[in-house]
Every structure is written in C-alpha cells, then in structure tokens.
Amino acid sequence: MKTDLYHWLLVLSWPKFLATVGFFYFGLNVFFALVFSLIGDGIANAKPGSFLDLFFFSIQTLSTVGYGSMYPQTVLAHIVVSVEIFVGLISLAILTGLMFSRFAKPTSRVLFSEVAVVCPFENIPTLMFRAANQRDNRILEAQIRVSLVRDEQSQEGHKMRRFYDLNLLRSHTPVFGLSWLVMHPIDSNSPLYGVLEATNKQLRLELWISFTGLDESFSQTIHSRYVYEEADIRWQHRFVDIFHQTPEGQWFINMDNFHLTEPYGLETQ
Numbered sequence: 328m329k330t331d332l333y334h335w336l337l338v339l340s341w342p343k344f345l346a347t348v349g350f351f352y353f354g355l356n357v358f359f360a361l362v363f364s365l366i367g368d369g370i371a372n373a374k375p376g377s378f379l380d381l382f383f384f385s386i387q388t389l390s391t392v393g394y395g396s397m398y399p400q401t402v403l404a405h406i407v408v409s410v411e412i413f414v415g416l417i418s419l420a421i422l423t424g425l426m427f428s429r430f431a432k433p434t435s436r437v438l439f440s441e442v443a444v445v446c447p448f449e450n451i452p453t454l455m456f457r458a459a460n461q462r463d464n465r466i467l468e469a470q471i472r473v474s475l476v477r478d479e480q481s482q483e484g485h486k487m488r489r490f491y492d493l494n495l496l497r498s499h500t501p502v503f504g505l506s507w508l509v510m511h512p513i514d515s516n517s518p519l520y521g522v523l524e525a526t527n528k529q530l531r532l533e534l535w536i537s538f539t540g541l542d543e544s545f546s547q548t549i550h551s552r553y554v555y556e557e558a559d560i561r562w563q564h565r566f567v568d569i570f571h572q573t574p575e576g577q578w579f580i581n582m583d584n585f586h587l588t589e590p591y592g593l594e595t596q
Contacts, residue, residue: 369404533557
C-alpha cells in the first residue's frame with residue numbers, strides 16, 4: 328500500500344507534526360552545511376573548519392534573512408546558495424499550506440457515552456446510548472447511523488463479518504445542541520433480537536456509530552464515529568438522569584452523570 332504523505336501529515340497529532348517539521352528543518356540545514364564544507368573556502372567570514380558557522384549560515388540562507396556578516400564569495404558557493412533559497416521558498420509554501428489545511432480542517436467534538444444500555448421503553452427492550460455536543464454551538468441536520476457487525480458463517484462454510492443497519496426511533500435532528508439519546512427497539516425485526524441475552528462471545532458483536540452534521544459556525548460538514556464492543560453493552564441498565572432544574576426554573580445538564588448507569592429490573596419499573 329502506497330503512503331499518502333499529504334494525508335499522513337494532515338492526520339498527525341500536533342506534537343508529532345511539529346516534531347516532524349523541526350526534524351526536517353534541522354536535517355535540511357545540516358545537509359547544506361555539509362555541502363558548504365565540501366566546496367572549501369566559499370563562505371566569506373566563516374571560521375575555517377567551523378561547521379557551526381556553516382550551519383548558521385545555512386539557516387540564514389534558508390530563511391532568506393541574510394545578516395550580511397557571512398556571504399558566498401565563489402561561483403560554486405553562489406550556486407549552492409541559490410539552490411538552498413529555492414528549496415527554502417518551496418518548503419515555506421508547502422508548510423504554509425499544511426498549516427492552513429490543519430487549522431481549516433473541520434472537526435467535531437461529539438461525545439459518546441462510554442457504554443450502551445438495554446432496558447424497556449414502551450414495553451419493548453431498547454438499545455440506548457448517549458451523544459453530546461461538547462462545543463458551544465449548534466450542529467445542523469445532524470444524522471446518526473448505527474450498524475451491527477458480527478461474525479457469521481454461510482451454509483457453504485464461508486466465514487465473514489456481516490453488517491446490519493439498525494433502525495432508530497430518531498436518526499435525524501434538525502438542530503443538535505446539547506444531548507441526544509439514541510434508541511433502537513429490539514423487536515422481532517431487529518438483528519439484535521435474541522442475541523444479546525445469549526451473550527455469545529464467539530459472534531464478536533460490535534456496534535459502529537457514524538455521526539454527520541453541518542457545523543453552523545463554519546458551514547462545513549463534520550463527522551464523528553464510535554465503536555461499542557459487546558462488553559460495552561449493559562443489559563437491564565438505564566442511564567442516570569443528566570437533566571436538572573435550578574430553583575429559578577432553569578434547566579441544565581450535569582455532564583458528571585453522562586456515562587453513569589444504574590440497574591433497571593422489575594423492581595424499578
């Protein structure tokens with residue numbers, strides 16, 4: 328598989344990206360300092376045999392600063408300096424484009440609950456998980472898709488991973504600002520019907536969550552995804568309430584309870 332260098336640089340974390348740029352900058356100056364040392368006495372006012380002087384002269388040339396205390400004094404040195412300036416201009420243009428792309432890249436801060444639960448809703452066992460917008464803005468035309476992924480074997484003995492789309496009570500909302508309780512009823516039409524109770528570990532169940540929406544601040548489409556494994560699904564549990572009201576009658580969300588669940592059996596119904 329070929330490496331997509333541009334994509335790799337875009338998805339690197341900021342510390343790794345800055346470290347990569349710094350390593351490239353340092354290595355490029357070391358390379359040209361070595362070239363200057365090979366062409367002899369080509370740089371005026373540089374101490375003979377001083378690699379440090381040639382290294383700092385390379386930095387001045389690459390950045391087009393040009394203090395004037397050191398300068399090329401032979402034709403070969405002028406050629407090398409011209410090449411280094413050209414490389415510096417190209418590198419600066421590429422780095423500027425990468426920095427802009429990284430800052431302009433649309434990102435989402437959608438928080439998903441660490442676990443999913445299954446409890447009755449309208450007398451039907453229902454799979455539930457939470458999503459919340461962690462930014463102080465609105466996500467327009469938000470959509471969530473949930474897919475069940477599990478191991479299956481065909482009648483002919485072919486082993487494969489099968490995907491099933493789960494029907495949600497509400498898969499779309501025009502405005503997503505605070506939280507969203509996503510629900511899938513486990514009825515006779517659900518691929519999960521009769522499966523979770525069995526807790527068959529050989530199926531390797533996973534729930535793949537895909538979220539898309541339009542960020543109202545930048546008018547750009549944002550994406551987010553999450554995966555629940557079988558161990559992350561809690562049977563006969565429900566989420567702890569996160570909505571609270573102040574004495575003045577104002578409602579707020581307590582994010583400390585966002586991931587918390589509590590048992591939900593017959594005695595709590």
